[in-house]
Amino acid sequence: MSDVSATMDLRRRDAADKLRGRTRYTVDRYLPGMLHAAVLRASLPSGRIVRLDTSRAARMPGVRAIVTAADAPGMMGIGIADHPLFARDVIRYDGEPLAAIAAVTLAQAQAALATIDVEIESRPAVLTMADALVPDAPLVHPNWRDYEVLLEGGAREGNVAWEATVVRGDVDAAFARPDVEIVESSFRVGRQNHVAFEPRAVVASYEDGRFHIETSTQVPWGIRNATARLLGVPASQVRVTVPPVGGGFGLKFDLAIEPFAALLARASGLPVRLVNSREEEMLTCLFRENADIRIRSAVTREGEIVGREAVVLMDCGAYGGEQIFLTTMTAHTLGGNYKLGSVRLVSRAVYTNTTPNGAFRCCNGVYNTFALERHTDEIAAKIGIDPLVFRRRNVLGDKDLGATGQVFEADVLRPMLDRMDTLRDAAASPPARTDGWLYGRATTVGTWFVFVGPSAATVNMNADGTATLVTSGVEIGSGSMMQSLPQIVASTLGIPPESVIVRAADTDAAGYDVGVGGGRTTVSLGAASLSAAQEVRTKLLKVASEMIEAAPEDLVMRHGRIEIAGAPGSGRTVAEVATRAQAKDGPVSGTGAFTGTGVPAMPGCVAGHFIDAIDIPVFAVHDCEVAVDPETGHVEVLKYRVVQDVGRALNPRAIHGQIQGGVVQGLGYALHEEVTIGSNGRVCQSGFETYRVPLALDVVPVEINLYEGAPSVGPLGTKGAGEVPILNVGAAVACAVANATGKRIQELPLTPPRVLELLLDRKRDLTLPHIAETWSNNLVRPHKTPQGNA
């Protein structure tokens, strides 16, 4: 279609301003006459509001508006609407909002908060999933039956917010075979904080009866719809625009503080700025959730996996949030790497009286890949087979079935493993250590997906030969909006990528979009943009063919000209044709829309899932070399190598940047980022002093090989590349440390104290007594298959 390749080494257009400190993020926006807002938050994990009196606060200096639960009647959620904006009668986590105030200065707003008369009666709290799952545990949502169900199909009961199951084949029969070894592994992971550098921030105004929300978000349409739902107004009354975003990583894939500012703007009639403090960000972060995992496999002596079962408990905190949706992913993260005979999996989102969790880069996948790959090594050890040989034999290939019966296309993981062999062997072997440190290496595989979903794009052709791309996409730092999308449009129209103007997201201007995340920007927004650009191209070629007196099919668009193929320099400039078209028929524009078609699951195989199977699988192979100090338990990463399936790389340099960054974020998860919750229900890490993210001294340059050519329905064969790099870092590091130390690694992060405990054999095997021995005893509701209950 295009005459110029979309593959380019395009540099980011937003870099120079960012490097000069000129870029105005949401935190940098100060409107004239703007008020400053602050939110009163509960300081206990479970309680009942006896009194909440704001009358004294209302008389405080500078105060212009106060809003509480009475102002926000709606409930939000995914799957089930369980989440009010402000606590109503019941407090479910430490940090839950109670009221919000707007005042002339932030200090005045904060001073006024302190005068709100609030009395809360403490109630018993459940702080862990183990506590939440004991019979007769206090219920985080005693009225869970009353909530509006937004998607049918998930089993729920008590503190089990949602349950999704997969059953394919006869697992009991597989485990009863006389020729199999049974391998069982248990794992636990903690929470991870995104630590996006820009905190969640919003400036809201109320203009001509509509809300205008400028916010640091990945999901403008999500914010529009959820805000309207909470405020009880039609969604069309909310406009969301998004300045450049200072980091997301999934943190900003959910509504946060926007409705507070919107309500205060309406109540005061003035623009309202609300910015989370770093402490608020640390304590109410929508963390990557903590999880408890048990996997059991039946494997023949020859190394065939004939049966697998797993129970995954995902802590959703006080509200269901994205974990409800993410229960779906277990089917693919635990059932998408290897060929399996029969399989049954249950993934349960569990309520606790803790701060709600949310999406984080490769959500659900990071810890399930850690668990699966450690489990795989334990299988290999038990049956006495080399772990890499075992992987090569069992990874999914062409026509193999995933857990839900999805048929995978093409051999991808196996050639990627070959590619890694070359990368690894070509690299120099590590220097022989004389310092007594323990050396270990591991290669792991991972399967992830592109979160497809609907996107829209419009391309307006300007008479000066430039094109304006209008979408609801947001530049969160990954470069998709600055590089891949303009590259796609430019190559379609044969103009320089610098001539493609990318419009910042505005829900009043662009069509619906699911949001920037899940590796979907280049795929979904890219496909919509490609389609819109193609419509423009067709229209321009038609006008040009009249001007040049040649058939449209004989024309090409390249280097800013529309010319006769094979006759460089012939024809007219794109600008001349666009000018002529505008005068003759009116301005030229094209629109594009895209969504995933959806891959069906085997009938009866899944229950409670939001998607049946994965539209665009993405594979990764990671290899890690570590040295472990036996005296201190400190793990040093010596080498890190990645072979990543990218479908087609439109901008290899940009993808390399994503991989280096994602791996380092994963190293933080694997080695030192730890969130703990105190007995008071409060997150213990309130700032950068207590929560350790990787520093420049902690990291190594990642050796990267991009694997191109795997099938993809993405535009021009692309797949999302920014999400996946973090997927199997925890797995690769854990397997390497296990190989170095000879110890059973069951938990992340591998902080020095934890590794030292393992080395000193002071760590007992992890047991998860709150996961029932018999798989089906973990279910709220039996999984009905066409053959009967499983």
Place this chain on the structure above:
Amino acid sequence: MALSLTVNGDRLASTADPATPLVDVLREELHLTGAKPVCREGFCGACMVLIDGKPTPSCLTPAALADGCEIRTVEGLATHGQLNRIQAALEASDAVQCGMCFPGMVVSLTHLLAIRPDATREDIRAALTGNICRCTGYERIIEATLLALATK
């Protein structure tokens, strides 16, 4: 008490409370929003400015301490609209992602280039420990710094 601040060469008077962190004076009073108060604990370096030539976290610096000092923020590092050496190298290396840490990163690296023209990769890594980046994994930033050092 009125403060006298020299910011990016301009002498400015401020009526801010002397205890106000310098970063807030720069941002809210002088509208220089380059410096970002990301952690407010002096750990992340995103609010780094040069005070009398020395990189300093402006979140931990009361405005009174900067009284009478020469302050240079990221906005004042480009001369005649031209990016300085490290800025140009970071741009050429496609090192910038979300960009929130870069104002402080640029300040620290500008200083490093001035005082350590012979800095090695290890020196750069060590110098960057006061500037946290959550997006890039640092490698591009280190590469760009080496590039800037090589293009004197």
